Amino acid sequence: MNQRPKQTLQTIQKKAWGQSTSIDLHKCDKKFLTSKEILADFIKKICDEIGMVRYGDPIIARFGDGDLEGYSAMQFIHTSTVVVHLDEFADRAFIDIFSCKEFNDKKAVDFCKNFFKAKEVKFNTLSRGD
Helix, strand or coil: CCCCCCCCHHHHHHCCCEEEEEEEEECCCHHHCCCHHHHHHHHHHHHHHCCCCECCCCEEEEECCHHHCEEEEEEEECCEEEEEEEECCCCEEEEEEEECCCCCHHHHHHHHHHHCCCCEEEEEEEEECC
């Protein structure tokens, strides 16, 4: 049986428990915001791109009312989750990646921007639990 090495309070305080990156994409190509199949493909590819192992299939649903209706997805990964909300009415996508395994946030941002063909992007990365 694999056991985690013991950590002292000092080592725990020096290392974050997780990394959280929020990516806001604006002026996306609408055809990438209106398809469950394309969203499922994105989930698979972003996980591969940043070296995450998917746990099961993504949960993908279309819900909401009026201009708040759209697709959302959640993919468990072995180290936490990838969550996506698509806004086809304003041509936006919102992606949140949380993992206790470090990943390259710039690589994730570039991949998301290119996949959805966004003209504008904002992102923020936080260390969680430190």
